[in-house]
Amino acid sequence: MNQDIEEMARLLPAPATTDLTAERHRRLREHFMQEITQPHTATRAGSRAAAGRRRSRPMRALAAGIVAVGLAAAGTMLALDSAPETRPAPILVVQQGDSGVVRGLLDRIALAAGVRPAVTVGTGQFLYIKSNVSFMVIEAGAAAKVRLQAVHPREIWLAQDPKRSGLLKENGKTTTLEPGGPTNEQLVGALPADPAALLAKAYADTKGQGNGPDQEAFVHIGDLLFESLPSPQVSAALYRAAALVPGVVGIDDAVDAIGRHGVAIARTDEKTGVRSEWIFDPATYAYLGQRSYTVRDVDGIPAGTVTGITAVMERAVVDRAGRTQ
Amino acid sequence: MAFGLLFDAYAGIVYRHAVQRTGDWATAEEVVSLTFLEAWRLRERLLPEGGSPLPWLLGIATNVLRNMSRAARRHREALQRLPARPSVPDFAGELVDRIHDESRLAAVRQALGRLRRHEQEVFVLCVWSGLDYAAAAEALGVPVGTVRSRLSRARDRLRRFVEAEREPAQGSGQLNGGRNSVARSIQEKHR
Numbered sequence: 001m002n003q004d005i006e007e008m009a010r011l012l013p014a015p016a017t018t019d020l021t022a023e024r025h026r027r028l029r030e031h032f033m034q035e036i037t038q039p040h041t042a043t044r045a046g047s048r049a050a051a052g053r054r055r056s057r058p059m060r061a062l063a064a065g066i067v068a069v070g071l072a073a074a075g076t077m078l079a080l081d082s083a084p085e086t087r088p089a090p091i092l093v094v095q096q097g098d099s100g101v102v103r104g105l106l107d108r109i110a111l112a113a114g115v116r117p118a119v120t121v122g123t124g125q126f127l128y129i130k131s132n133v134s135f136m137v138i139e140a141g142a143a144a145k146v147r148l149q150a151v152h153p154r155e156i157w158l159a160q161d162p163k164r165s166g167l168l169k170e171n172g173k174t175t176t177l178e179p180g181g182p183t184n185e186q187l188v189g190a191l192p193a194d195p196a197a198l199l200a201k202a203y204a205d206t207k208g209q210g211n212g213p214d215q216e217a218f219v220h221i222g223d224l225l226f227e228s229l230p231s232p233q234v235s236a237a238l239y240r241a242a243a244l245v246p247g248v249v250g251i252d253d254a255v256d257a258i259g260r261h262g263v264a265i266a267r268t269d270e271k272t273g274v275r276s277e278w279i280f281d282p283a284t285y286a287y288l289g290q291r292s293y294t295v296r297d298v299d300g301i302p303a304g305t306v307t308g309i310t311a312v313m314e315r316a317v318v319d320r321a322g323r324t325q
Numbered sequence: 326m327a328f329g330l331l332f333d334a335y336a337g338i339v340y341r342h343a344v345q346r347t348g349d350w351a352t353a354e355e356v357v358s359l360t361f362l363e364a365w366r367l368r369e370r371l372l373p374e375g376g377s378p379l380p381w382l383l384g385i386a387t388n389v390l391r392n393m394s395r396a397a398r399r400h401r402e403a404l405q406r407l408p409a410r411p412s413v414p415d416f417a418g419e420l421v422d423r424i425h426d427e428s429r430l431a432a433v434r435q436a437l438g439r440l441r442r443h444e445q446e447v448f449v450l451c452v453w454s455g456l457d458y459a460a461a462a463e464a465l466g467v468p469v470g471t472v473r474s475r476l477s478r479a480r481d482r483l484r485r486f487v488e489a490e491r492e493p494a495q496g497s498g499q500l501n502g503g504r505n506s507v508a509r510s511i512q513e514k515h516r
Contacts, residue, residue, distance in 0.1 A: 004480060005452055011483040014453040015433040018350070018426060020340040020357070027408040028357055029332050035403045036328060036365045136330075146330075272329075300327065 019175060086147035089136060092304040094275075094295050097249025097266055105250045106243040106265060112285035114236035121184050121229050121317045126157040126166065128324060129227075130314040131289065132257045133170075136307045146301050151257050151309070157321040158227070160184055167321040188230040195240035202241065211271035218245045218267045222278060226287065229317070254279045256289035257311035264291070273298040274307060287312060328368075332361055335379060339386050342454050346390050346445075348430040351410055359396040360386040362403055380456055384464030387446055439486060444479040447472050 020028075121127055134151040157167040159179060166177035183189075192198060199217065206216035221242045224230060230238060242248060247267050254264035256279050264277035273296045279288045289311035296303050318325060339360050343353035363385050389396045397404055437445055450461040451472070458476075462469040 004476065008448065008452045008476075008480050008483060011480070011487055012433065012436055012448075012452075015345060015430045016426070017341055017344040017430065020337050020354075024354065024410070025333075025336055028336060028354060029329065031403075031406060031408055032332055032358060032361050032365075033329055035362060035400075035406070298327070 085150040085152075087150065089146040089148045089305050089307070091302060092293055092306060094293070094304045095251055095253070097251055097268075097275075099247075099249050101250035102248050102265065103243045105263060106239045109265075109280055109285045110236040110239035113239060114232050116232050116235075118231055119229055119317060121160055123161050123183065123185075124164075124319070125160050126318050126321050127160065127184065127227075127229055128155070128157050128314070128316045128318045129312065130155045130324070131310050131312045133310045134257055134308065146305055146307070148306060148309075151311075153313075154310075155324075157318070159321065165321070184228050187228045188224055188234055191224075191230065191234045191237075193233040193237045195237050195244060198234075198237050198241040199244050211269050214246050215267065215269045215271075218242065218248060219276075221245070222276075226278075226290075226312075229315075251277055254291055255309075256291065257309040258289075260288050260311065262288050268295050328361070328365060331364070331378060331382075335382050336361070338379065338454070339382055342383060342386055342449065343390065344430070345434075345449060345453055348427070348434045352393075354410065355397070355404065355407065356386060356389055356393070358404065358407055359389045359393070359400055362400045363389060363396060366399075377460075380460040380464040383450060383454060383456065384466065387450070387464060391442075436486070440479050440482055444475050444482065447475045448479045451476055 131154050132151050133154045134149045136146055136148055152171060154170040155168070156177075159166045159177070160183045162180050162183060165179045168175040168177055191201070198221075202217040202220045203213055206213070206220045221238050225235060225238050242265065245267065249266050251264035251266050253261060254266075254277050255261055260279075261282070262279040263282050264279045266275050266277040268275040273294050274292050275295045276290060276292045278290055280286065281288055289309070291306065291309045293306045294301055294303055298305075314324075316325065336357055340353050340357050343356035343360075344350060347353055347356065360382060364382060367385070437448070440448060446465060447461055450456045450464055451458065456464060458469050458472045462472045465472065
């Protein structure tokens with residue numbers, strides 16, 4: 001059988017096609033979920049108007065909770081079907097978040113971020129992020145079974161020139177990212193260094209999107225911090241802006257994908273029941289990675305089920321996609 | 326059953342499958358939506374117990390592709406609420422890439438189009454989407470023997486096309502439908 005398949009694959013190879021972008025996946029999913037949960041809705045017009053402003057960045061995934069988690073899984077599903085390197089998703093004891101510590105904790109994180117050396121990225125360059133990640137994989141059936149991928153490396157090159165393609169390497173698969181994404185300059189180049197102004201802008205830029213304004217603002221601030229390269233001053237202000245988002249809590253002890261313990265800033269997406277944590281080194285307040293898990297029973301998946309976990313290994317500015325220095 | 330999770334895990338694969346069959350990104354998005362809406366509609370009757378839901382979903386996608394207009398009628402209102410795709414970007418670089426992809430796709434689809442529809446379906450499921458014979462049989466609702474015989478007819482036909490196309494100068498043993506030359510001439514026009 002395999003010989004036949006191989007022969008036919010040689011005779012007529014599958015055409016390379018562009019994958020469904022994170023942005024379109026999200027939009028189509030939102031549409032699907034609305035159609036099956038509320039047959040008639042009035043929110044369409046608003047979110048459609050916002051569509052043009054929306055960014056699509058693959059790493060947005062984890063912060064968005066289940067939505068994004070599955071996204072990452074989708075790209076690797078076929079490979080996983082043949083070599084299922086998965087394990088049952090661990091179930092954590094869901095800690096009570098503490099909103100009282102948020103301001104102090106984010107202030108310390110902001111102070112540390114504000115004195116790090118500035119790194120600049122030029123138009124022709126790429127922002128390179130290497131991380132170790134593990135995302136959820138669903139085995140469907142009458143009862144959904146949740147498994148996690150084995151922790152594996154993931155490398156992404158984000159183009160700083162809208163005409164150039166980025167690159168994503170994960171699970172032995174290399175994906176070309178569609179050109180046209182916003183540059184670092186466009187994302188964080190002109191941001192104010194005032195937390196209140198940043199917060200207002202985060203709400204304005206995400207108006208009408210996703211699962212509620214506070215959640216979207218939180219996710220948006222995370223995108224700017226972890227998927228672009230803001231100046232030390234703007235980084236500090238972004239952390240202080242995050243402290244002003246309602247529903248943000250501090251978590252005493254969180255663990256990233258490679259077992260590093262840290263303190264975390266977290267927020268729960270009330271619609272999906274998934275909490276996303278940003279994890280920081282407890283001594284240096286350097287960003288370590290993210291973790292997400294359900295905080296309540298979601299569609300038969302018990303509270304505390306880990307849906308994704310990452311650890312950032314390296315962030316750098318490089319001249320060419322595919323290069324690491 | 327968590328349909329949001331099902332969507333997250335499989336929308337990308339259904340989309341790729343639809344692009345390969347239709348050669349059109351916008352249509353492929355509609356196929357994704359219709360496939361999951363149909364999956365939702367048929368959930369109680371057809372949802373497989375255990376195992377991968379991929380054959381089941383690709384089977385629904387195959388049905389949607391066979392008769393888009395019927396599926397579109399059934400979900401007409403939902404389709405009207407489908408979020409609009411962003412317009413084509415206006416800088417030349419991406420446009421050239423996109424046209425390049427499109428012309429390649431068109432050439433490959435032209436080659437695929439020489440197979441009968443039943444053969445195309447098993448070919449794309451087994452060869453391009455990686456389903457095994459049993460899974461393809463499940464997807465198409467036919468016996469495994471039928472999958473096997475359709476596939477072997479598809480293989481024989483492809484072999485004959487390659488033989489017929491093979492010229493002394495190239496002989497790559499691959500059906501390329503002249504896609505390279507098509508892509509090149511379009512690229513040059515845009516430079």
